[in-house]
Amino acid sequence: MRLTSAQTDRAAGVLLGQAIGDALGVPYEFGSAPLVPGHAELIGGGLGGFAPGEWSDDTAMAACIARVSATGADLTGDDALAAVAQGFVEWIDDDPADVGMQIGAILRDVATLPHDASAAVLARMRQLSDAAAAQDKAGNGALMRTGVVGLVALDDRERTARAAAAVAALTHADSRCVDSCVLWSEAVRVAVIERRLDVRAGLDLLPEERRGQWETWIDEAETWTPSQFAPNGYTVTAFQAAWAAIHATAGSREAYGADHVEDALQTAIAIGDDTDTVAAIAGALLGARYGVSGLPTDRARRVHGWPHLRGRDLVGLALATATREQGAWPQRKTMRTGFNRPLAVPHPADSGVLLGTEANLDQVADPRATAVVSLSRVGTADIAAAASATGKHVEVWLVDSDSPDGNADLAWTLRDAARTVRRLREEGETVLLHCVAAFHRTPSVALAYARLIGVDADTAARDIEAVLGRRIGGRLWETARTMPL
Known part of the structure; x- marks a missing residue:
């Protein structure tokens, strides 16, 4: 089926x-x-x-x-x-x-x-x-x-x-x-x-x-x-x-x-x-x-x-x-589209978190990151390219969708992703936080993380939009801004 x-x-x-x-x-x-x-x-x-x-x-x-x-x-x-x-x-x-x-x-x-x-x-x-x-x-x-x-x-x-x-x-x-x-x-x-x-x-x-x-x-x-x-x-x-x-x-x-x-x-x-x-x-x-x-x-x-x-x-x-599908994700070598450029801008509330795109998975592009939180699907070669230590490349199942049915428990998943970023930072890692193009998932988890470490929602939202250079909206963003922590 x-x-x-x-x-x-x-x-x-x-x-x-x-x-x-x-x-x-x-x-x-x-x-x-x-x-x-x-x-x-x-x-x-x-x-x-x-x-x-x-x-x-x-x-x-x-x-x-x-x-x-x-x-x-x-x-x-x-x-x-x-x-x-x-x-x-x-x-x-x-x-x-x-x-x-x-x-x-x-x-x-x-x-x-x-x-x-x-x-x-x-x-x-x-x-x-x-x-x-x-x-x-x-x-x-x-x-x-x-x-x-x-x-x-x-x-x-x-x-x-x-x-x-x-x-x-x-x-x-x-x-x-x-x-x-x-x-x-x-x-x-x-x-x-x-x-x-x-x-x-x-x-x-x-x-x-x-x-x-x-x-x-x-x-x-x-x-x-x-x-x-x-x-x-x-x-x-x-x-x-x-x-x-x-x-x-x-x-x-x-x-x-x-x-x-x-x-x-x-x-x-x-x-x-x-x-x-x-x-x-x-x-x-x-x-x-x-x-x-x-x-x-x-x-x-x-x-x-x-x-x-x-x-x-x-x-x-x-x-x-x-x-019964063979060779599909997560077995595929790469999930990168090839259409996005590296970004890796420091999170405005924590410079040890870099906000990026799929292109940042190549460590040669940005050697600063020692851990990765992937909010979009990645392949085996993508993980190898990031060259993170064992247990330091985290994959989060987060769907970029405005449908109420797009994610089973969106607020929980956003909170969990933000807590994982915080845990990696507590371990001394510099974290690359990325999705495909940093349009929705990356800024939304970045907003949840900022709130988690004590920044008020409006300030965090304004600052993240400023460093990414665009207005952000949608269900993920609004949930990250208003959900209880």
Whole structure:
């Protein structure tokens, strides 16, 4: 199906939302680090000695799935499932720092087979998964990676359910594991297409005899306090913990906007126990609901992990899965039009922020910038040309549109972009703030930033118009001038 701009934003947020939740929960897994509830940060550590912002097995295994689904392969077929299985083996061969018990046992066994024998690998993995199910093992290791499966057939809920079940059963064939993945993947699909959070949407996709039990489990998640869902290594409790965190924090936030993401992730982590997994599960669904434009940019720029991926790579995998388009943004080499000249004028309220155009991405044109905030789409070569240090090139999903539907939560995105500029300045960076031509997006975020650092709106607006040499108007500009900070 052809996605709208808003649906594309939401599809792009699934893997990135998962990665943010995962990396945010890593430091606190099973009490690895003390946690003040509501103050989880990307500090690294955890059970595997992870780097700050590094995701764990949850997102690594999701990436294995996404690298296959991004090719357009049918995840209900043996060829695609064998490719996913081979990805899991590749990951375990790299000796990951943190692996769940059930997954570790299965993958280490399978890894002893010849890696080019894909059919044998798939058959053995299924055999071991069935054996684990026969022993009543129902861990959360399939649920933690299922979010991206919600993107494989956005116009076909039955096919989505079949794919979720097939991928889950590779390592977790127990019916509770399979059902949890069907429900969560369908919730992701619904969030992307319809912009709503509903884990009951897939109940009719389950065998009739199991629906009543899942209704009860979901009711518990919505009526008990989130802290009651620990321990949560069991797939049902992990499902309940993630949904409880989202549901308990929705309330006014559903109307207010994307701050719900941070509230829900902090609540998920505060539950304790398997913090990275519960937050990863929640993050995938939150990303599907609020999109890339509703995920905190300062966190998104920091996440990274196996296999040598960063946030924009996850966005690319998610979009390729959802749209089946190969070579589109963000995989394209360049997004520059070539029609604009370098600008890079100092922000009137802070000379350490340079207001520029796409032409300023070439560092040779202006070597002063040590960090970049891109408000328009950039390609892989554009990022390389800017030559910013890792984590210092930030991409903001901001649409240049006067339509009320052009941006999901325009004020939130403008505030978030301004806060990221401020954070980079606090880190000592000279920031190039740019879009295509510095007509709307660049001055609007510059105005939001000026207000954030204490300049009154009218003064900031007048001064920015003066340095850019033109009057500025439109929805983005007026929102930046009048929105609450």
